[in-house]
Amino acid sequence: MPEKQLDCTRAAGEHQKSWFARLREDVFQKQRPYAIIQADMPFELFHVMDVPVVSNQWWASIIAAKRLSGHYLDMLNSMGFHNGLCRYCSLAAASTLAEDPERAPWGGLPKPALLSARLTCDCLQRVFAIWAEAFGSECVFLDNPGATELPVRWWELSRRRWRELFEEHRLEFTVIQFRNLIKALERITGRQFQIDRLRERMERVNRQEEYFDEARHVIYAAPKTPVRMHEQVTNVMAAQWERGSDWAVQHARAFRDEIKNRAIQGVAACPGERVRLMWVGAGLWHDTDFYTAFEEEFGAVFVWSMYLAFGPDGYIRYGLDDPLLALASRTVSMNEQLHNPPWANEWIVHQAKLNRIDAALVLTPLGTRPAATGNRFIERALEQAGIPVLPVVADMVDARDWDPDAMRRKVSEFLEHRVLPPIPNARRHVS
């Protein structure tokens, strides 16, 4: 685990751990319903119905960080699921199919009342249905209508002109599906959904993302980044998984304040920063040390990933007279915005320029192949903008094919040959 420079980071880690312990206690002792859902689901609907949610991707990242992914994925393969299948979304399911809670992180996932996912690929309904069957839980799916109008600079429209940005028929269809999900949540909890609670929650989500917006401005305006990328991710995601809660809003503010203070005091995450790196794709959860491995020798610091940047651009919605519709607009195109042309490539180049990025590493997740779509467009666009790109072929959660030394060597060569000015090695090491 890389060093934690921010107080916030420690607080986020502790909060998540105790939150999960409380969740287990509530589920086992008070039979409180909770849900397992995919990262791109409308969490807000669950929150306003007081149904805690565990994100599939978050749990996968915890398993990977505990170095348990190899064990679970081997087990999945031995059950007949071949190793070319997508791993990111199936790792947590594998930990359930393994039926050995003693080994699982933090005692393992208890039985949820509900599992739910948006069908952004052809494998997800399969993974979630197999998982739901193993738990004996209900599963609700939201189908994913395709986008046919994709104005290139979507982030300029997403906050206020979201009704124009996402096609009306897609939004309406998504709202109808939300209503079905709400019915399931009402059935599970015995409570009634209140639209005003949703509106309030969405307003608080806006506050939270505004803090993140300020935080990212501080980061890219500072001469050297005051916060490393992996610490951004820990803080941002801890708050995003429960976005709009008192803790999340307060944590976003504390995060902004802490890095603002660092920037004002001229504190740099890596004082020797000379090269600003961008990480494109999901995190490398099984080897987060990777993200600080190039600081000492090259002054190369990861300063950007999608996690912080997407908060403000992807989540803020002003004009909440119809909060369900606004929520639909936040949900309906996440996959296009983060992965597919033209939205992902245009946004990432825009972000790279704002953040004065010198070079980018793009994750090509071959163990999670459908999630690799759009990468060539992103790589080409970055190169065309003058930003050298190194594709990193690896899986975000599966360490079985990952050779940490070879990959570090590869990045070093990339930095030496394509990024750093041709100065003698001797001088570089002296500095």
Add this chain to the structure above:
Amino acid sequence: MRPSKMTNSEFTAELKNTADPVERLARHYENPAAEARSAASGKTPVVGITSNTVPWELVRAAGAFPFIINTGNADCPDICMYMEEGVFEQRIRAIFGAAISGDLGYLSLLLIPRTSEQEYKLYLYLREVARQDPARRIPPLYLYDMLHTRSPESYSYGLQRTLRLKERLQDLTGRTVEDAALIRAVVESNSARASIRRLLRLRRRGPRLTGAEALALIGASFFVDRHEYACLADRAAALMEDRNPLAGKRLLITGSSLNHRGLHRALEKHEAVVVAEDDWWGSRSAGGDIDCGTGDPLKAIFEKYYFDAPSPRVFPFEIADAWFQEESADGIDGVVFYLPPEDCVAGWDYPRRRRYLDKRGIPHLLVRENAGSVSEECHAVIEKFVRGIGRGR
């Protein structure tokens, strides 16, 4: 997938000299774009379709020539500028290659349905290449976004999208799609379906044709006028009815879709007959007829594709597995699961379907190689499997 072998005129000349309906259908199968190209040169708007969930009848009723694209340019060197290695299946790569290299320039519209997620991505990729590089002759694109989850809202959404498609096609051809034209198109496609079902009946108990033959005879329906197809297929079936039954072990193929005959040929080298495949290219291409008796032909057409067209996005499992369960338990000697190296979808179904077969004592084999070029090792495994299974369950 290989490019058309002959020029249009060579193809037409040769076809004129071929009286045998089996041979004629086989020629159409081998030259899948030939009819479309000649329609285009005769100034009929040609609509290329990338898979099975587009209402053929609607395109036809609008006065365009619909056909499924099964030629391509997988060797186009520019593919790797845009497409990730190992992410898209071969057929989708080939269509992409054909589109960006200008080979599909004769199409008035490239109609991409939402049969699979890969096709949606194909649509987004092609749009982007067209935006970034307008010099490439990419045909106009259209996404037909019929969803496949079985819910009232997906149904209504699909119906709405079908109405939008109708409008787009009207714009394309300048012809209003009247109910009468839809009904005529339905009659035509139903007659092709009936002919396909007739061929399919010849494949089951006491099969009269090999799987490799069947795939060509059925597959031709995607590339030609369906009226002509029905005539040829009926004549072909009549000829085959007189054949003696084939003696091989009867196999069913399931797993990833097969747009070529590589696996059928490999299996049939070893005294097996492929009598069915869980695939829209074969046994599942026709399905049931469209019933226009309700008085709303457009709705009837939509429902056919929504309820009766296979797609990896059909859900839940009970519906997605229904055909496989029924057919594999009906006089099949063994099942072959085809999961090529690039598979990342059907593999999720494999353990569940294998369990189903195990419970019923139905033998099965897993093939994980690309069926385009089956290795000696794989041939040996197939041979052993076929030899080891009993006949006439």
